[in-house]
Amino acid sequence: MHTILIASGASRKSLAIARSLRTAGYRVAALFHRKHPFMYSRLFDKAIFVNVDRESEEYVDYILRSVLMSKADLLIPVDFVDVVAVSRHLDLFDGVAKVASPPYKAVAEVSDKAGLADLISRLGLTYPRTIKIENENDIDGISLLETPFVIKGIGDASKPEYIPSRDLALQIVKKRVPCIIQEFITGDGHGYYAVAVNGRPCLEFMHRRAVELDPIGGPSMMACKFYDPELASLGRRVVEHLEWTGPIMVEFRRESESGDYYVMEINPKFWGSIDLPVSLGYHFPAALAKYYLEGEEAAERFSRTLNTREKGCYAWFLDSMRYLVKDPQTWLFMLKYTIKNLRMTDVDLTDPSRLLVHLLVALRRLRVERIRALRLWAKDLPKIYWWLREARRRIREGNLTLSLDLDGTLVDLGVDWIMVKHLLIQHGLMCGWSGIMMSLYRLRFKDQKDYWEASKLIEKFEIEAAEKLRPNDLTVQVESLIPKLKDLGMKVCLVTKQSRRAAELALENLRLKDLFDLVVSREEEITRRGQLEICLRKTHAASLFHIGDMMVDIVSTYRIDGLPLCKANRRYNLIRSFRLGAPASMSLPTLLGFLRGLADQNYTSYQSE
Helix, strand or coil: CCEEEEECCCCCCHHHHHHHHHHCCCEEEEEECCCCHHHHCCCCCEEEECCCCCCCCCHHHHHHHHHHHHCCCEEEECCHHHHHHHHCCHHHHCCCCEECCCCHHHHHHHHCCCCHHHHHHHCCCECCCEEEECCHHHHHHHHHCCCCEEEECCCCCCCCEEECCHHHHHHHHHHHCCEEEEECCCCEEEEEEEEEECCEEEEEEEEEEEEEEECCEEEEEEEEECCCHHHHHHHHHHHHHHCCCEEEEEEEEECCCCCCEEEEEEECCCCCCCHHHHHCCCCHHHHHHHHHHHCHHHHHHHHHCCCCCCCCEEECCCHHHHHHHHCHHHHHHHHHHHHHCHHHECCCCCCHHHHHHHHHHHHHCHHHHHHHHHHHHHHHHHHHHHHHHHHHHHHHHCCEEEEEECECCCECCCCCHHHHHHHHHHCCCCCCCCCHHHHHHHHHHHCHHHHHHHHHHHHHHHHHHHHCCCCCHHHHHHHHHHHHHHHCCCEEEEECCCCHHHHHHHHHHCCCHHHCCEEECCCCCCCHHHHHHHHHHHHCCCEEEEEECCHHHHHHHHHCCCEEEEECCCHHHHHHHHHCCCCEECCHHHHHHHHHHHHHHHHHHHHHC
């Protein structure tokens, strides 16, 4: 029986790697560079503890000693720092054990965030517009990008910061040189990953992030299996071009309106969400071991015989306990999922020792997580202060428009979107892996006949929903607040992805139609940015406040030099909004009252002068 050493075992990925290797009949040893709950797991036949800094030169020596101590036939490095340490010294392991790692040159090439844009452009893939800031002379390049920005470090621990304005970005970039600055891309995170041999995937998988470490981005706290042939094709293109051998992940963000995939980074290692595919029967670690120990044919034969499941989500419930202190609503969602789907979580009752220690560590960490959450809130405050200063200045200068989104902001239409999607798929107007509005966007630029057919089908459901609307307490408050803003000189515009007929019927039934100077629907323009530009142009306003419920509302508003507010439907989205410096509330009247308060303060200040 072959023995495989994984280093380091003090990684979220190590349990899934061990579980997969054991299903193929391998013995598993693990080197732990620090004390960790996984040391108590039944999945490791041998746990070796060495208190060492993985960034130090001596770390690779400890790995070599652990290989000898465990009599391992194969070494699998786990985290990026492990891959770097091992790939730099592959010659140390010659004649001792096989090493599942590409050479250091290949690792350095794909993990170079600053050079990734060139690699991606050569492949014809899409990458966020990016400026590399190597010294203060490069800072002027920020003017070429559109707000909001993401500022990242160049190394593996990129520590991204999300910035709504150029002034704030300049301040942060000066402190973080060298770094890169990118345009923010709205949408969900997706991943393509594979174990490949000479540029050909032996086993592949795709996922979509459902809950992230931080609501605006980060590692998955919950991820779901996903399939899109376009995503698979893009991922394979990267693997083939690199002639890659070993595990690899290509991380994408799918733009929320166009459905275009943007490459965010390439990881030359096993990915943080590997528990998901392993739990569904996609045994990537075992396939990798088969290749290195038995050859390519054995790995391919093993991959073909896997018994996999077509659907499923995985939740890292113990890791997500940090949400208890920053977003209890999301934590409760994770708890309910865990109770119903215990097998697809990190709560493994067959591994009681590890589970108990892991739970105790997670609970003890809550105090630290509370401090981290407060520090993140403190980082968001300068962004909110900037927004307030800008809002007061623009109100003082006058000639403003207020725009509002319809569904999810002004009212919940209650359209049966599941039925709409089912019918669109049935009529061949969209695919199951796409969103409804994404599909409309693509049809509009690809096939006008199909676009109008799809739009009319959707409109039937929208009108049915609009016909049922009646005034309620919320609309009564809105009806009293909007005229007060109009009295201060603001024009009011409705922007919506719904059809004009449905939008006007909704306003009429809510008795709000007379409050709006303009309605911009999907017939005129399908992108939110385009709709806001029409709103600005037709109301002849100098600037605009926009209230919507989606990230695309916030980003589109910033990109036309407006100021966004977010009507969030849950606390998770409140946090997202604050990360981008946008005031947010779960109540539309609160946001309208907030704007009225700002306007009143400015008016009083002007009068006193």
